[in-house]
Amino acid sequence: MRLHRNLVFATVDALSEIFNEGNYADKVIEKTLKRDKRWGARDRSFIAETTYDIVRWKRLYAEIADVKAPFKREDLFRMFTVWAVLRGIKLPDWPQFAGTPERRIKGRFDELSKIRKFRESIPDWLDLLGEKELGEKTWTKEIHALNELAPVVIRANRLKISPEQLSEILKKEEIETQNLKNYPDALVLKERANIFKTKAFQDGLFEVQDASSQRVAEFTGVEPGMRVVDACAGAGGKSLHLAALMENKGQIIALDIYGNKLKELKRRAKRAGAHNIETRSIENNKVIKKLYNSADRVLIDAPCSGLGVLSRNPDAKWKLQPEFLDNIRQTQQEILQQYSKMLKRGGKMVYATCSILPSENQKQVEFFLNSEDGKDFRLVKDEKILSSDSGYDGFYMALLEKK
Structure with missing residues (x-):
């Protein structure tokens, strides 16, 4: 070179x-x-x-x-x-x-x-924390995997196309993909390319979304016709996946404290042809209270340390500070306590993070279930995805049911 x-x-x-x-x-x-x-x-x-x-x-x-x-x-x-x-x-x-x-x-x-x-x-404090939370053997494997370059994974937008059809269309644009076993909507690029320039992207045929992230919407078990709240929607990657799984039927209420992210979600939803998403900015608690006891499903894709996505955001390890982690754990618990009230009886809620730390994941769920607000809930199942096992982002998901 x-x-x-x-x-x-x-x-x-x-x-x-x-x-x-x-x-x-x-x-x-x-x-x-x-x-x-x-x-x-x-x-x-x-x-x-x-x-x-x-x-x-x-x-x-x-x-x-x-x-x-x-x-x-x-x-x-x-x-x-x-x-x-x-x-x-x-x-x-x-x-x-x-x-x-x-x-x-x-x-x-x-x-x-x-x-x-x-x-x-990695910084000293992060190395100590990772070993303390995951154990030396797992942490050593995991941090090594998180330093690998992340593959580019896309999700076929089933409102418009199947993964097989999308693969053929991208091939005509000189982009080779392959299917991912156990990920029904996912395709992985054989070589990195600027896929945002493709006509297929501009036509809303796919979104860039890591394979692990694609597990979250499926984990909610949504069905067409349901009322679903995506409580920390951000720019809406998971809202769009929910819309596809619901075949555009029913209602998705996408909430976030950042209005600019919801604007981006609206733009993406229009491109994807997702018509059942309504955005609401959380300007005060009234927005949440209005939704109490009304949702069939609530998705809490909680703010977190982002340690599971270091392979695609390597600068995060230099920006992250121990005090941020303490604050974010408190925020996660507050969100769980408050947003869980939007669920109706018999409804189900998913708590998810792109972190690999038990203190942001299993321990938060345990704390919630033992709290006053969590006493009516039971843990149906949970899943932790490590980068060293999957080859994709580190993630955690817990499915909780309101009795």
Whole structure:
């Protein structure tokens, strides 16, 4: 591989924004890729993948390069140099790479790879927490899996098309997919591609949605004609899946505290041809109280640490703080206590997170069932999905029934 100056400089600029200004990697990369109209698909792919790679391995590379945050420009070039040397890329004769100690870089890598927190490039506190909650063996396997590049999985929109038909249409757009066993609506891309540019996407034939995330709507056991509340709907990935499972019959009330996310959901629902979704912004408690004892199903896709989706959001491990986890656990419990009241007797509720920590998952459900608000509920079943077992995002789902 030959390194091109403008692509390397664009990558270093992006890293500076992510590491020093605390901006989200996906937003920074999106902005960076618009910088030069002459860049082709390969150039854009180099910037995006290299930036994500260095973000993923920030701690390891910084340790090898012997640099500390906040990173000066020469520090970021040193980290880039580590990335290139470890990939066997021939460094060009630029001043930034003069005197690169290749043998020392490789030796340091071998040395640090024996220590998990460096090898998997994670903060100390997170390494301790993961081991405490999951046990050493499971945590070691899981954090390794979460550092793998996530595959691109899409969900065929059954309101418009079957996965088999979608696969044929995408093939005509030069995108090869394959079916996923045990995931009825899912297709996985054989090679990464910008599928948002396809006509199939613009026609609402599919959504990008990880295989584990596709399990959640199915877990609710919804049927056409039901009244369903998606209580933390966000931009609506699961609302859209619920609409497809309900064949557009019945009612889905999509709630969220962020109005801008619900606007995005409306846009996506229109494209998908999902007509049974109504959005309501949670501006106060009255919005929730109006729905008490009215829903056949309630889905609580709770805000969480997001530790199960590190493979697609590698910068999250640097933004996450221990105090955020304490606060989010409290929020999860408050949401469970309050939103469970929207369920009618005999109705069912799913509590789900994209976390792998029992303290956000099983323990929250146990606490709820032992509380005053949870005394009328019983646990029907629950499922934890580990990335190291499934190859997809880490997730947790519990199905609860109101007696």
